[in-house]
Amino acid sequence: MQGNKLVFASACIGILIFGISLITLGSVASGLQEQFGLDNISSGALFSILPVGILIGSLFFGPLADRYGYKVLLLVSGFLVFIGFQGIAYSTSLMLLRICVLIFGISAGAINGATNALVSDITETNKSANLSLLGVFFAIGALGMPFVLGSLQTTFAFNQIVSAVGMLPLAAMILFSVTKFPAPKQKENFPIQKSIHLLRNPTILLVGFFLACQSSFEGIINNWTTTYLSEKLSIPGGKALYALTLYVLGMALMRIVIGGILRNLPTQKIMRASFFLLLAGCYLLWWSGTYELAVAGLILIGAGLAAGFPVMLGIIGSAFAELSGTAFSIVLTLALLGNMAVNFAMGVIAEVFTIFHLTTVAFTLTLIMIVLFGMIRKKSNV
Helix, strand or coil: CCCCHHHHHHHHHHHHHHHHHHHHHHHCHHHHHHHHCCCHHHHHHHHHHHHHHHHHHHHHHHHHHHHHCHHHHHHHHHHHHHHHHHHHHHCCCHHHHHHHHHHHHHHHHHHHHHHHHHHHHHCCCCHHHHHHHHHHHHHHHHHHHHHHHHHHCCCCCHHHHHHHHCCHHHHHHHHHHHCCCCCCCCCCCCCHHHHHHHCCCHHHHHHHHHHHHHHHHHHHHHHHHHHHHHHHHCCCHHHHHHHHHHHHHHHHHHHHHHHCCCCCCCHHHHHHHHHHHHHHHHHHHHHCCCHHHHHHHHHHHHHHHCCHHHHHHHHHHHHCHHHHHHHHHHHHHHHHHHHHHHHHHHHHHHHHHCHHHHHHHHHHHHHHHHHHHHHHHHHHCC
16 A cells, blocks of 8 residues: 555545444434434434435445546535534524435445545555454544543533534545545546446345345444343443443454454455354353353454455455446445344344344344355355
8 A cells, every 4th residue: 555645544534534423413312302302203213314325325426436536525525524514513403404414424425435445446455454444443433422422511512512523524625635546447437337237246246245244233233232231131221332332342453453463364264253253242142141241242243243344345346446436336335225124124023022132133144144255255266
């Protein structure tokens, strides 16, 4: 990545903003509910707008990046994230808030996809390692926003904090504006036929399905772990959230290890170790009778999930360098669709069969991922 340090720094700041964006709405949920008088149904409807926006941004960023390059896309997306932050902070009507959340989601989704594709493009070897390091900054953003809100909420109103944090995209735009990004891959026109062909490519589809399982796994842990711990072990909400934080920390630390110490380890060995950690973590979470064992299981699960996105996106970036943005759009869109479907299914399972089947779903997703990785290996020779 020699000569691309500023580009990599821009990507890291971008993914940091995405991490902050992804967690912001949930972090200020109570404040928004109080301000707009929202009940649980209205809150759920509002929160569902964000993943829809991220899905739209993930679908369209790739073709735009391949045709027009990364600079314009990141500058526009950065400005729209800023608008979204300010809208969430200061909207005077529920309709305006919904529009701002949608804009927030679309632009955040575009930044997520663009930064991953960008790092893949500027990395000739060890794409997975550099994508792992990029993922660390996502974790910093996701962990940092609740910390900032928790530290300052006794001094400032939630909307003041959100507005202040929302200035970060403007600072990022200054960095984006002075960074020399790679030139657009399709300067004359966009090759529609080649893009359509990608939709039928077996490697694209297999990786997309793998990431759908990966994203779903991350989603059910993020959304259902606190309920699981509360009902199984009678853990208070604060301690359950702390356990969830350690899960994210486990993922971040493992990505640092993959991007550094294990940089030259073969992909196959990294994924085997990841699957072992996932199975061990799921077993501990299922078997645990104490808070400490449950936390240990969550840390192992976080470490086991760390390699999934970097490795799979590295495979896609290497195999489809000519249209990497579009290829990333397809697999990330499939990942998000899978996340939404499995999380909805998890809600039904929890309602009908109890939340204790969280580990059943986790085991099932792990086994599917193991099978899919075996198929991906045969197609891509990793």
